[in-house]
Amino acid sequence: xxxxxxxxxxxxxxxxxxxxxxxxxxxxxxxxxxxxxxxxxxxxxxxxxxxxxxxxxxxxxxxxxxxxxxxxxxxxxxxxxxxxxxxxxxxxxxxxxxxxxxxxxxxxxxxxxxxxxxxxxxxxxxxxxxxxxxxxxxxxxxxxxxxxxxxxxxxxxxxxxxxxxxxxxxxxxxxxxxxxxxxxxxxxxxxxxxxxxxxxxxxxxxxxxxxxxxxxxxxxxxxxxxxxxxxxxxxxxxxxxxxxxxxxxxxxxxxxxxxxxxxxxxxxxxxxxxxxxxxxxxxxxxxxxxxxxxxxxxxxxxxxxxxxxxxxxxxxxxxxxxxxxxxxxxxxxxxxxxxxxxxxxxxxxxxxxxxxxxxxxxxxxxxxxxxxxxxxxxxxxxxxxxxxxxxxxxxxxxxxxxxxxxxxxxxxxxxx
Numbered sequence: 001x002x003x004x005x006x007x008x009x010x011x012x013x014x015x016x017x018x019x020x021x022x023x024x025x026x027x028x029x030x031x032x033x034x035x036x037x038x039x040x041x042x043x044x045x046x047x048x049x050x051x052x053x054x055x056x057x058x059x060x061x062x063x064x065x066x067x068x069x070x071x072x073x074x075x076x077x078x079x080x081x082x083x084x085x086x087x088x089x090x091x092x093x094x095x096x097x098x099x100x101x102x103x104x105x106x107x108x109x110x111x112x113x114x115x116x117x118x119x120x121x122x123x124x125x126x127x128x129x130x131x132x133x134x135x136x137x138x139x140x141x142x143x144x145x146x147x148x149x150x151x152x153x154x155x156x157x158x159x160x161x162x163x164x165x166x167x168x169x170x171x172x173x174x175x176x177x178x179x180x181x182x183x184x185x186x187x188x189x190x191x192x193x194x195x196x197x198x199x200x201x202x203x204x205x206x207x208x209x210x211x212x213x214x215x216x217x218x219x220x221x222x223x224x225x226x227x228x229x230x231x232x233x234x235x236x237x238x239x240x241x242x243x244x245x246x247x248x249x250x251x252x253x254x255x256x257x258x259x260x261x262x263x264x265x266x267x268x269x270x271x272x273x274x275x276x277x278x279x280x281x282x283x284x285x286x287x288x289x290x291x292x293x294x295x296x297x298x299x300x301x302x303x304x305x306x307x308x309x310x311x312x313x314x315x316x317x318x319x320x321x322x323x324x325x326x327x328x329x330x331x332x333x334x335x336x337x338x339x340x341x342x343x344x345x346x347x348x349x350x351x352x353x354x355x356x357x358x359x360x361x362x363x364x365x366x367x368x369x370x371x372x373x374x375x376x377x378x379x380x381x382x383x384x385x386x387x388x389x390x391x392x393x394x395x396x397x398x399x400x401x402x403x404x405x406x407x408x409x410x411x412x413x414x415x416x
Contacts, residue, residue, distance in 0.1 A: 004123055007049035008033040009040045009058050010083060016213065018053065018083065018111035019253055025116040028123070032260045033253060035216035037061055042217070043260045044078065044102075051123045052080040053109060059099070079126045082108045104130055150264040151255065151284035152382055154321070155308070156271050157301030162323040163290045164192045165358045165365075166348065166375065167268035172364050173379040175230030178263040180217075182224070185235045185268045186277055193268060194235035195362050197225045204237025205250075212254045217261045229364055232262070255280050264383075271304045278311050286382040288319040289342060293329030302340045309341075318342050319382060324350040346381055348374045 006022050010033065022028045031047040034040035040058065043049075059082070080103040099105040106126040109119070152170065156163030164185075171183035184205070185193040194204075202225025208215065224232040258265050264285075269277060281287075287308060291301035301320070308318070320342035322333055326349060337345040351371035357363040365372040380386035 003027050003029050004051055004120070004127060005029050005031050005047060005049045006051045006053060006123065007031045007040075007043050007047065008083075009043075009052060009054040011035055011055060011057050018109070018114050021111075021114035021116050021119050023252060025120045028116070028120055030253065030256060032257045033213070034058075035214060036218065038218075039216050039261065046260045048076070049078070050127050051106075052078050052103065053083050054080055054103075055083050059103075076102060077104050077130060078102050079104050079106050079123075079130050081106050081123075081126075084108050084110050106130075150262065151259055151267060151281055151286075152264060153267045153269055153281055153284050153287045154290055155269040155274055155287065155304060156290045157297055157304045158271060161290050161292050161297055162348075162355070163270070164268050165355065166290060166321065166323060166378075167266050168193060168196070168358075169365055169371070169375040170379050170382070171231040171264075171266040172227075172229035173376050174264045174266065177379075180262040180264075181231040182220075182258060182262040182265045183227075183231050183233050183268070184258075184265060185233075186273060187268065187270050188236045188273075191235050191237075193233065194237075196227055197233055197235060201225045202233065204235050206237035208234070209250070209254075212251050212257075215254075215257055215261070220258075220261055231266075250277070250280055252280060271300065274304060274307050278308065278313075282311060282313055284313075284317060286319055287313060287317050288321045288382065289340065290321045290323055291336065291340070292323050293325050293331045293333075293336065295331065298331060298336050298339055301336075305340050305342060318344060320345040321378070322347045324348065324355075326350045346378055348378065 004027060006028055008019060008022075008030065010018075019030060019033065022030045031049050032043050034043045037058065040054075044052070080099060082105070107122070109122075152174075154163050154167045154170070164187075167185075168183060171181055175181040183193065185191050186205075187193075203223040208223065211219065220232070224234055226232050255265070267281060269281070289301050289305050289308070291297045305318075305320075309315075320337055320340055322336055322345065325333065325347040333345055333347050337343060349370050351365065351369055351374075354365035354369050354371040358365070365375065367373070367376065377386060
């Protein structure tokens, strides 16, 4: 049986019961919850859901909107249910007349009476009924590939491998080519990236948690600090005591909504927190384990890799980044890759100057530095835009600033 992807479009209010009913069924998958028309348009075009659950208010607001929502050639036919009980006024006669353009009226759903199994049966019946009339590829089509959220996760096997430096540099590199990039720091105890944000500017993750259910692009845009490099920053924030620690447990839909509101979300994930946060971050576009070329880092990365695989992650999204690799490294990339068990591997050269500037002054690597150029190539490799070279194949390339040619191991395509 096939999984049905479901998008929710509700302007405000408590939709926990409806979202929980969808998440409670193993064959229903929530893409996200749109709070505004702009967010709805983005959600539909980004994920092409099999079913839409939408409120009366948002349907009425569509009457005065630009024709982008009615572009049926781009969106195809989207089966949609009207969610009742979310606004005081629900007595509209001829509800089907509200559904125009790409939306096909399938009936009404009361969140207070939403049972997961009954909800799945209703959604599947309508989706099956409309399969033959949809312009887009319908759910269940063997050729349809699920849309992976724009989550790029960097998980450090141990402290000091350069996870935060690479995460922030990648966010800056993505921001050059994309309009909305978010850098999330999940280190709750010693957040280095929080230093990027001037004191008193922008919200932290802990600040947004009480509003997580109602988060929208407009809220994110005005609440988050935007770094001069172009990306938005969301540090974890400071917590105090056991109560704050309990409050920091993230709801399941938090990252799911961020994944469609932003083009790319780069997550700096400390390895020791992988078991706590990874279930909320799957599926993702790429999950990279970061290590260095020494035995201790490689062992730590191997333990982290085993933990990651235990969650049943798609092995095609796994990446291995070997940071600060050079001619003096004790282990070679192909040896580390084989020991850790991740074939898709990329090396990043040692750049002591950029590392010191980051650690002491909070400066990102210059685009013309060796690290800056490597990260730019790394960004394209992580999302499948560039084709790297196999690990173990040595090529001669010019290291910036040296005027000399050196031998370097370049990324791998094995297993892709």
